[in-house]
Amino acid sequence: MLEIINLTITDERKNEVIVKDVNFTLERNDCLGIVGESGSGKSITSKAILGLVPSWLKVTGTVQFDGKDLVQMKTKEIRKIRGKRICMILQDAMSAFDPLYTIGSQMIESLCENLEISKQEAELLSIVELEKMRIKEPAQVLKKYPHQLSGGMLQRCMIAIAMAVKPDIIIADEPTTALDSINQNEVVTEFERLRSELDTSVIFISHDLGVIQRLAQTVLVMKEGKQVEYGKVEEVFLRPKHEYTRFLIHTRVQLTKSFSDAMRKDHI
Numbered sequence: 001m002l003e004i005i006n007l008t009i010t011d012e013r014k015n016e017v018i019v020k021d022v023n024f025t026l027e028r029n030d031c032l033g034i035v036g037e038s039g040s041g042k043s044i045t046s047k048a049i050l051g052l053v054p055s056w057l058k059v060t061g062t063v064q065f066d067g068k069d070l071v072q073m074k075t076k077e078i079r080k081i082r083g084k085r086i087c088m089i090l091q092d093a094m095s096a097f098d099p100l101y102t103i104g105s106q107m108i109e110s111l112c113e114n115l116e117i118s119k120q121e122a123e124l125l126s127i128v129e130l131e132k133m134r135i136k137e138p139a140q141v142l143k144k145y146p147h148q149l150s151g152g153m154l155q156r157c158m159i160a161i162a163m164a165v166k167p168d169i170i171i172a173d174e175p176t177t178a179l180d181s182i183n184q185n186e187v188v189t190e191f192e193r194l195r196s197e198l199d200t201s202v203i204f205i206s207h208d209l210g211v212i213q214r215l216a217q218t219v220l221v222m223k224e225g226k227q228v229e230y231g232k233v234e235e236v237f238l239r240p241k242h243e244y245t246r247f248l249i250h251t252r253v254q255l256t257k258s259f260s261d262a263m264r265k266d267h268i
């Protein structure tokens, strides 16, 4: 579905390499999890796939999609793929919406454009998809402006748009960070549904190993702009090769352990 070969991102202003030689393959209907600490290059890697990086960042390597290299593709051509065949759910939900227009008008415009349906159909579909994201009174939400909604709510609206478009690939950049744990669980369930019901492949960026373990078949671990581990989830979690992955897994085990210890104490 998608093959990334030696993806490297350089900041030409400082002549600094931000991401170096990332390689991975995303199979159809598979979920690839990307984990790594803040600043390790997860977001910029996923943006580079769609050519969504500022002009001072130089992207080299290959992003093979549907027989074409997206790195070499002209802006006009890549725009036809963006939002339609590959949807991105941004980490910063607020920046994804225009503050001057209602959520409804932006959702409807996006669905009309990408699905070639009428405004009425797009409005109905928006409501259905928002309901699936467990948004109450979706018709009222559509009338709101971005600043009138919480980050978590905007995040769900973005996911709803992606779910309605049913692209080949969804890239979700920490889509659960702005949500509380109950809502996080629902969003993860939605992603599970998406993969089981549709033919969509997912790149899911998260710092939550539990979520990755639940959703992903393949995992890529990044640290300081480099890929330190890549492989099947069971394999990587069972036999991590890199010290950093062991650290991630270990700290999680410790966290769960102290949590269960605390729970036990409560019972005594």
Ligand SMILES: Nc1ncnc2c1ncn2[C@@H]1O[C@H](COP(=O)(O)OP(=O)(O)O)[C@@H](O)[C@H]1O
Pocket (backbone or CB within 6 Å): 011, 018, 036, 037, 038, 039, 040, 041, 042, 043, 044, 045, 054, 057
């Ligand atoms: N627009 C940009 N211009 C220059 N450097 C950037 C830009 N966006 C991100 N970076 C740099 O790339 C590195 C990785 O950032 P990012 O991909 O956002 O990390 P993560 O998503 O893993 O937290 C950081 O050092 C950051 O400073």
Ligand SMILES: [Mg+2]
Pocket (backbone or CB within 6 Å): 042, 043, 044, 091, 173
């Ligand atoms: Mg990020």
